[in-house]
Amino acid sequence: MRPRGGVQWTLFGLFLVALVPVVGERYYVDLTTQILIYALFALSLNILVGYCGNLSFGHAAFFAIGGYACVILTTTYEVTLIISLGLSVLISAVAAAAIGYVCVRLAAMHFAMLTLAFSMLVWSIAIKWTPVTGGDDGFVGATLPDLISNPVSFFYFALLIFSTGLILLRVICTSTFGRAMIAIRENETRATFMGMDVRKIRLQAFTIAGAFAGLAGALLGLYNRGMYPESAFWTESGQVLIMVLLGGMHSFIGPVLGAAALYILETMINQYTEYWQIVLGVILLGVVLIAPDGLAGLLSGFRKRKDDSVTGVDSE
Amino acid sequence: MFGIYSKARRVFALEIIALVMGLGLFSAPSMSADTIKIGVLLPTSGGGASYGIPAENGIKLAINEINQAGGVNGKMLEYFIRDTKLKPAVASAAARELITKEGVHVLVGAVSSGVTLAMSEVAKQEKIILFAPISKSIALTESKFHKYMFQSSANTNIEGRVMAGVMKKVEAGKICATGYDYAYSHDFFASLESNLEEGMAIVDTFYVKLGTKDYNALISQLMGSDCDTVAGLIWGGGFVSMVKQANPFGLFDQKKFVWGAEVGSHEMSNSLKGDYPEGMWANSYDLWYSPLSDAHQAFLDDLAELEGQKETNMYPVTTYNAVKFLAKAIEISGGTDSDALVTALEGMAMETPLGPMTIDPETHRTETGEFWGPMKKIEGSDVLRMSPAEYVY
Numbered sequence: 001m002r003p004r005g006g007v008q009w010t011l012f013g014l015f016l017v018a019l020v021p022v023v024g025e026r027y028y029v030d031l032t033t034q035i036l037i038y039a040l041f042a043l044s045l046n047i048l049v050g051y052c053g054n055l056s057f058g059h060a061a062f063f064a065i066g067g068y069a070c071v072i073l074t075t076t077y078e079v080t081l082i083i084s085l086g087l088s089v090l091i092s093a094v095a096a097a098a099i100g101y102v103c104v105r106l107a108a109m110h111f112a113m114l115t116l117a118f119s120m121l122v123w124s125i126a127i128k129w130t131p132v133t134g135g136d137d138g139f140v141g142a143t144l145p146d147l148i149s150n151p152v153s154f155f156y157f158a159l160l161i162f163s164t165g166l167i168l169l170r171v172i173c174t175s176t177f178g179r180a181m182i183a184i185r186e187n188e189t190r191a192t193f194m195g196m197d198v199r200k201i202r203l204q205a206f207t208i209a210g211a212f213a214g215l216a217g218a219l220l221g222l223y224n225r226g227m228y229p230e231s232a233f234w235t236e237s238g239q240v241l242i243m244v245l246l247g248g249m250h251s252f253i254g255p256v257l258g259a260a261a262l263y264i265l266e267t268m269i270n271q272y273t274e275y276w277q278i279v280l281g282v283i284l285l286g287v288v289l290i291a292p293d294g295l296a297g298l299l300s301g302f303r304k305r306k307d308d309s310v311t312g313v314d315s316e
Numbered sequence: 317m318f319g320i321y322s323k324a325r326r327v328f329a330l331e332i333i334a335l336v337m338g339l340g341l342f343s344a345p346s347m348s349a350d351t352i353k354i355g356v357l358l359p360t361s362g363g364g365a366s367y368g369i370p371a372e373n374g375i376k377l378a379i380n381e382i383n384q385a386g387g388v389n390g391k392m393l394e395y396f397i398r399d400t401k402l403k404p405a406v407a408s409a410a411a412r413e414l415i416t417k418e419g420v421h422v423l424v425g426a427v428s429s430g431v432t433l434a435m436s437e438v439a440k441q442e443k444i445i446l447f448a449p450i451s452k453s454i455a456l457t458e459s460k461f462h463k464y465m466f467q468s469s470a471n472t473n474i475e476g477r478v479m480a481g482v483m484k485k486v487e488a489g490k491i492c493a494t495g496y497d498y499a500y501s502h503d504f505f506a507s508l509e510s511n512l513e514e515g516m517a518i519v520d521t522f523y524v525k526l527g528t529k530d531y532n533a534l535i536s537q538l539m540g541s542d543c544d545t546v547a548g549l550i551w552g553g554g555f556v557s558m559v560k561q562a563n564p565f566g567l568f569d570q571k572k573f574v575w576g577a578e579v580g581s582h583e584m585s586n587s588l589k590g591d592y593p594e595g596m597w598a599n600s601y602d603l604w605y606s607p608l609s610d611a612h613q614a615f616l617d618d619l620a621e622l623e624g625q626k627e628t629n630m631y632p633v634t635t636y637n638a639v640k641f642l643a644k645a646i647e648i649s650g651g652t653d654s655d656a657l658v659t660a661l662e663g664m665a666m667e668t669p670l671g672p673m674t675i676d677p678e679t680h681r682t683e684t685g686e687f688w689g690p691m692k693k694i695e696g697s698d699v700l701r702m703s704p705a706e707y708v709y
Contacts, residue, residue: 027417034409127498136498136526137453138404140433140460220405225437228404228430267413270399277361 010170010253014163021152031267033155035260036162037219042243042255043169044212049241050249051173052205053185054104055112057237058119059213061099064126064232066092066214067221068133071142074222076132081145085161085218092214093207095122100206104199107188116234123232138228142221158219165212166256172208173252181205246287248294257295261287352388352646354379354395354639355414357407357425357435364402366552366583367427367631370623371450372397374632375424377615377622378639388646393639400426404434411438421652422447424638429453429500439464443654445661447642449634453499457681463658466675468638470601470684472500475576476507478708479547482597482688483508483516486572488545490519494534495549495577497523504549504576519543524550531558535567544571551577556587568593575599580691581630585700592700594693599686602630606687606705608670615669627699634684637668641675670707685709 020032041063048054069091073084099118103111126133133139148157172178180201183191192198221227230236239262247258265283269276291298356375358368379393387393396418398410407426414420415438423439423446426432432451439446440462448456448467452475457467470478483491493508495501501523509518520541524534531550535558538546550558555577562568573596578584580598582605604620604627607613615636619628642657644666649656662677673682689702 025416027413030409030412030416130499137430137433137455140437224405224408224434225441226404226408226434228434230403230430231405267409270410271396271413271417276399 006253007170010166014159014166018156018159021155026151029151029155031264033151033158033223035263036158037216037223038240038243038263039256039259040162040165040219041213041216041240042247042259043166044209044216045240046244046249046252046255047169047173047181047205047209047212049244050251050254051178051181051185052202053188054202054205055108055241056115056209057112057234057241058099058115058117059209059240060232060234060236061115061119061122062092062096062210062213063217063220063236063240064122064227064229065095065210066217067227067231068126068139068217069214070218071139071221071225071227072132074144075139075142078143081148081222085215088218089211089215092217093211096210096214097203097207100203100210104202104206116237119232119234119237123229123234126229126232133227133229136229138226139221140226142225142227144222144225148222154223158223161215161219165215169212170252177201177204242284246284246294248291248296250293251296251300254294254296257299261295351392351394352643352652353418353420354393354642355411355418355420355423355425356395356397356635357400357410357414357423357431358397359402359427359431360397360399361401364400364427367450368399370583370629371427371631371635373619373622373629374449374635374637375639377619377632378636378643380622381618382639382643388643389650393643395424396420400428400431402428402431404431407431408434408438411435412442415442415444420444421646422642422654422657424449424635424642426451429456432456433460436460436462436465445642445654445657447638449638450631452504454503455499457679461680463680464654466641466661466680468641468673468675468682468684469634470686471681472503473507474683474709475599475686476504476509477511478599478686478688479504479508479574479576480511480513481708482574483545483547484513486545486574486597488512488516488547488572488574490543491516491545491547492520492522492538492541492543493518493547493549494522494524494538496526496551496554498526500577501549505547508547518547524554528554529557531561534558535562535565538562539565539567539570546571546573546575548573548575548579549577550575551579555579555584559588559593560591563591563593568596573597578630578686580687580689580702582627582699583629585691586627588700589698592691594691594700596691597688598691598702599688600630600702600705601684601686602628602633602670603687603702603705604628605701608707611667612669633669637666637670637673640668641666641673683709 021029045059048056066088070084070088073079103114127136148154180196184198243258243262244255246262248254269279358371360368375395383392396414400407427450429451432448436446445464450469452469452471454471454473493505522534522537575598578600581600585592604616619632620626645657645660648660661675665674675682685707687705687707689705691700692703694701
């Protein structure tokens, strides 16, 4: 979970991403912004799936709650952007704590099913609470401060939020709390006998994951100038789960790679063929078969083989 | 030693490939400089594909016709289609990609109103025209209206008003309304209610969840209601399921039925064949067997050739008209500047296969009509047809 030289590579990666508006065209600025949003969403889910070992099928609920909260606060109540963002994270965290309080009492598939049920409950509220959420049509026409209304300025705003989220999540994952989550994932019974309050740690992980998903959702709402019920639907939870699995759930940075790969693949294949689902399915199948540990596992495998070849160690 | 170098080279080669792919990602997109580009956003996969794929045929037909006649102001038209997957966020991202990468000059789409509203927000930000030929939500050109938004579909105001006229014809009396529980049904029934003449009223409303497959509860509710006529809006595969589940109970023999949402199309009657409730009043954007004029017949013939079947779909005419409006606006304005196109489109009148259409300069809407009539069995065919079919605004 702590790749060699990981911090330097991450900082280098963020530096390269920051250059996109300088070297790339407008399209790549938009594409990278969207990837950053989904990467933060995937990182938040990995707290649950990769670190705590809890498979959630309802993570999109907090993504949508954060998104709706942010656009409603900025537009309907004309709350300033920073306060709206902070409140969106807070509301998502409170919702996650409330839902998590019930869910963490269950394990494995029952936990996954309950998260799915709560997610669909949130989706139903988004559909039915028309005066507030816009109902089936969604909340359209969110207002943005002039400072970030330009695509490039919004890109740097998203990069700033993403980087902050990435650093905070990294600190959490490498802390004692992060180690406790891994211990629970590896052997819950042993963790209990070691004196850990497993249910409490799982609830804390659930709340943290929900809060960061809410932050990603708030960014999406601002980016799209609106939020839609589909963001809470189970398919959205499924998509972010695929991002985590594709990138590698046993790597901190894996979900970022997974989000980038899946988003680029979906976007690019859709540009070339109407049968994008078949092509995407074949590619994903290939990746999963070749790299069961995800793209992060594949990359670390390449690096290991390269190191071995330079030092003369035959790994075959 | 050779083996070591071989592996090192393999790794190096992979790095080179990755680098080239990365550079490719950042290279300038391929663009045809001398064409007029139309960005099309339709659902071409999943549940919406049955709408999106026929709608694309209308785009193809219009563009083929225009290009064969020499294009617009000497420039050929080309279109770029993206799958909305019926998701607003996906459609927004695709619309941005079409504008910023492909450099499209106008947008056409989508099917679901929620998706089109999301695209409309992109069109507003990017100052590019969005022409909506299918989405019916009145919000597109009312509460969420902006100058770059145009709508040529039969919106809920028109459809509700026309259905009120049909209710008068069938002497509806007490009406129960049923549809999916979302904006389209709510707005439609509000329009219907406000247009009903004296002596007719909606006495019961039964909404069902969008996409539901089990209609048993609804069937019981409709059978239990003392209404004389049912006004329905369940569409697509849901309508097919509902009819098949209701037939064994004899629901359609008990009351009069007037159904909107284009269930009178050939696609729908062909899906149900003998199960289609005879006598039900229904509507459709287009009917292959009911040409209104020589121009309409010529359109149907060309479409039949493109689709490879004489029983053509109803959606192509909607997107065909949208492209024709946009091409005429480009011709008049002499270019693709969005503001000039808006000026050209406002108040534009055009002869379409279904008759004259005019874009209201204030609302940016057209008064699009639809075929309405009772569905009847035709000798020699198990597919019901609308007879007589009347084209009404």
